[in-house]
Amino acid sequence: MKANYIGDLKKWEEEFKFFVEVTVRFSETDMYGHLNNTVPFVYFEYARIEFMKHIGFTNFSAEGKNTISVVADLQCDFLQQVYFDETLRIYVKAARIGNSSIDIHYLAKNINDEPVFTGRGTIVQIDKSSGKAIPWDEKEILILQEK
Amino acid sequence: MKANYIGDLKKWEEEFKFFVEVTVRFSETDMYGHLNNTVPFVYFEYARIEFMKHIGFTNFSAEGKNTISVVADLQCDFLQQVYFDETLRIYVKAARIGNSSIDIHYLAKNINDEPVFTGRGTIVQIDKSSGKAIPWDEKEILILQEK
Amino acid sequence: MKANYIGDLKKWEEEFKFFVEVTVRFSETDMYGHLNNTVPFVYFEYARIEFMKHIGFTNFSAEGKNTISVVADLQCDFLQQVYFDETLRIYVKAARIGNSSIDIHYLAKNINDEPVFTGRGTIVQIDKSSGKAIPWDEKEILILQEK
Amino acid sequence: MKANYIGDLKKWEEEFKFFVEVTVRFSETDMYGHLNNTVPFVYFEYARIEFMKHIGFTNFSAEGKNTISVVADLQCDFLQQVYFDETLRIYVKAARIGNSSIDIHYLAKNINDEPVFTGRGTIVQIDKSSGKAIPWDEKEILILQEK
Numbered sequence: 001m002k003a004n005y006i007g008d009l010k011k012w013e014e015e016f017k018f019f020v021e022v023t024v025r026f027s028e029t030d031m032y033g034h035l036n037n038t039v040p041f042v043y044f045e046y047a048r049i050e051f052m053k054h055i056g057f058t059n060f061s062a063e064g065k066n067t068i069s070v071v072a073d074l075q076c077d078f079l080q081q082v083y084f085d086e087t088l089r090i091y092v093k094a095a096r097i098g099n100s101s102i103d104i105h106y107l108a109k110n111i112n113d114e115p116v117f118t119g120r121g122t123i124v125q126i127d128k129s130s131g132k133a134i135p136w137d138e139k140e141i142l143i144l145q146e147k
Numbered sequence: 148m149k150a151n152y153i154g155d156l157k158k159w160e161e162e163f164k165f166f167v168e169v170t171v172r173f174s175e176t177d178m179y180g181h182l183n184n185t186v187p188f189v190y191f192e193y194a195r196i197e198f199m200k201h202i203g204f205t206n207f208s209a210e211g212k213n214t215i216s217v218v219a220d221l222q223c224d225f226l227q228q229v230y231f232d233e234t235l236r237i238y239v240k241a242a243r244i245g246n247s248s249i250d251i252h253y254l255a256k257n258i259n260d261e262p263v264f265t266g267r268g269t270i271v272q273i274d275k276s277s278g279k280a281i282p283w284d285e286k287e288i289l290i291l292q293e294k
Numbered sequence: 295m296k297a298n299y300i301g302d303l304k305k306w307e308e309e310f311k312f313f314v315e316v317t318v319r320f321s322e323t324d325m326y327g328h329l330n331n332t333v334p335f336v337y338f339e340y341a342r343i344e345f346m347k348h349i350g351f352t353n354f355s356a357e358g359k360n361t362i363s364v365v366a367d368l369q370c371d372f373l374q375q376v377y378f379d380e381t382l383r384i385y386v387k388a389a390r391i392g393n394s395s396i397d398i399h400y401l402a403k404n405i406n407d408e409p410v411f412t413g414r415g416t417i418v419q420i421d422k423s424s425g426k427a428i429p430w431d432e433k434e435i436l437i438l439q440e441k
Numbered sequence: 442m443k444a445n446y447i448g449d450l451k452k453w454e455e456e457f458k459f460f461v462e463v464t465v466r467f468s469e470t471d472m473y474g475h476l477n478n479t480v481p482f483v484y485f486e487y488a489r490i491e492f493m494k495h496i497g498f499t500n501f502s503a504e505g506k507n508t509i510s511v512v513a514d515l516q517c518d519f520l521q522q523v524y525f526d527e528t529l530r531i532y533v534k535a536a537r538i539g540n541s542s543i544d545i546h547y548l549a550k551n552i553n554d555e556p557v558f559t560g561r562g563t564i565v566q567i568d569k570s571s572g573k574a575i576p577w578d579e580k581e582i583l584i585l586q587e588k
Contacts, residue, residue: 003220025483025486025487026324026325026330026486026487026490027324027330027332027483027486027487029324029325030320030321030323030324030325031320031323031324031325031326031327031328031378032215032217032325033325034325036192036320036321037188037192037217037218037221038185038188038189038192038321041184041185041188042185042466042468045183045184045185045466045467045468046466046467046468049467049526068179070179070184070225070228071184071225072224072225073150073222073223073224073225074184074222074223074225075220075221075222075223076220076221076222077219077220078217078218078219078220078221081217081278084325085490131228172336172339172340173339173340173343173471173472173477174336174339174340174471174477174479176471176472177467177468177470177471177472178467178470178471178472178473178474178475178525179472180472181472183467183468185468189319189321192319192320192321193319193320193321196320196379231472232343297514326509326511330486331482331486331511331512331515332479332482332483332486335478335479335482336479339477339478339479362473364473364478364519364522365478365519366518366519367444367516367517367518367519368478368516368517368519369514369515369516369517370514370515370516371513371514372511372512372513372514372515375511375572425522
């Protein structure tokens with residue numbers, strides 16, 4: 001069951017370079033005894049922001065800027081159950097750079113290097129007051145393309 | 148920007164009959180001042196379980212059963228920003244019934260009856276110990292089809 | 295094991311008039327099968343804001359105001375385990391009105407009218423930029439005292 | 442404004458030896474722009490479990506044991522506002538060892554070594570089915586006392 005945003009699986013996996021580590025908190029489990037399925041999106045958000053900081057893209061600060069980057073869509077495909085206290089690597093990459101948007105892909109692996117969930121989502125830069133899409137400037141595109 | 152799981156939009160919307168109401172909690176906002184983008188999945192889970200109870204499908208109890216229904220994938224498309232204290236209707240429907248799975252669709256509307264986000268996700272019934280997919284029985288399929 | 299903020303238990307209970315209802319979400323349980331112990335504080339926040347709206351005290355909007363009401367401390371005493379899908383009444387009252395603060399008490403009861411957890415916490419009105427405590431004005435004190 | 446569970450502040454602080462680090466996630470902020478006040482309890486839980494693992498006390502596994510350690514009460518005193526992306530050290534210590542309970546204290550410091558919030562809470566060991574308090578055995582008391 002391969003997600004439709006994954007073309008050649010091996011190639012898709014190899015393109016990931018950046019990752020952050022998270023350890024599943026007790027409060028992130030549910031009565032089924034595993035990681036609640038709403039939590040990967042929390043990990044994605046954390047990983048995405050760390051990735052953005054890493055490539056020097058944005059400080060994600062809400063102050064003194066007219067634009068913010070909002071999430072246009074999000075998806076997650078669950079491959080294996082994840083349990084309390086497992087440490088996961090959340091890999092992130094910029095998959096497609098649009099005019100005012102960017103497609104981010106995610107891959108979570110457990111300590112056995114097995115994929116446990118994958119995901120993707122589009123981020124759009126918008127004007128804070130009008131809500132309209134604002135194109136990336138040249139410098140931003142360069143930063144995104146290099147990574 | 149119509150999500151790929153929506154065919155004819157009008158028809159897709161009209162098929163929703165069941166909904167639950169949620170009011171955005173302060174703790175569900177983030178420093179951008181709006182509903183954090185990880186929270187719709189919490190609403191989806193709540194709405195899905197209420198829907199399942201409504202059609203008499205399962206009690207979602209973990210006790211005394213060898214099977215549990217787990218989430219295979221989840222996605223959300225964000226159409227409008229949502230703010231603190233807004234009351235949303237989260238509509239749910241069974242969109243496609245598989246052998247051992249079911250595709251659930253979601254539509255969230257604000258008090259002006261405007262769609263604010265949509266979503267979908269597949270639920271799979273698995274054996275608790277082996278993790279293998281377990282087909283619905285006849286009675287379960289009847290329940291799912293009627294609704 | 296009576297919490298130290300409760301004097302005469304019967305009298306303390308009787309003083310509660312306002313309540314909100316919450317139903318325990320699946321994502322709010324943990325692998326022990328019960329409500330995770332961090333969630334009552336989410337309920338307290340929700341109940342407190344509804345209480346404040348109810349007595350006409352504040353809109354809790356961050357815009358156009360120099361003051362915000364922040365939480366100075368919070369506590370919760372757990373009396374009974376709470377499970378998925380239980381509906382609780384979260385009672386709220388203003389227990390002590392200070393110069394620039396207010397002590398809020400909480401009582402959560404299950405559908406059998408049994409207390410499942412209690413709590414309290416002080417809210418302080420501060421200047422948004424300086425962080426200094428700002429006394430309530432006369433009108434605000436009147437609103438708080440009447441309730 | 443010193444919390445009532447802190448005697449001599451300097452001595453209280455010096456007794457902390459163990460800590461974990463957490464970095465404030467975007468999803469943990471709220472529309473006031475700071476760490477939502479329900480989140481420190483999530484950090485406390487995480488820090489407490491790491492502390493317990495560190496002193497070799499328990500694996501906090503729900504399987505194959507008749508007892509679980511539940512939270513009897515929790516409190517948090519907020520000293521300074523905390524913001525997105527701040528890294529905090531959450532210090533933990535065993536403050537008082539009872540027959541079947543233990544009092545855990547918490548101290549959170551920012552990167553300037555300033556206390557930002559403190560807390561405490563009692564953990565009680567109970568029988569999973571009856572809910573009754575179960576005394577620590579000798580080995581457990583020794584582990585708790587040494588630390």
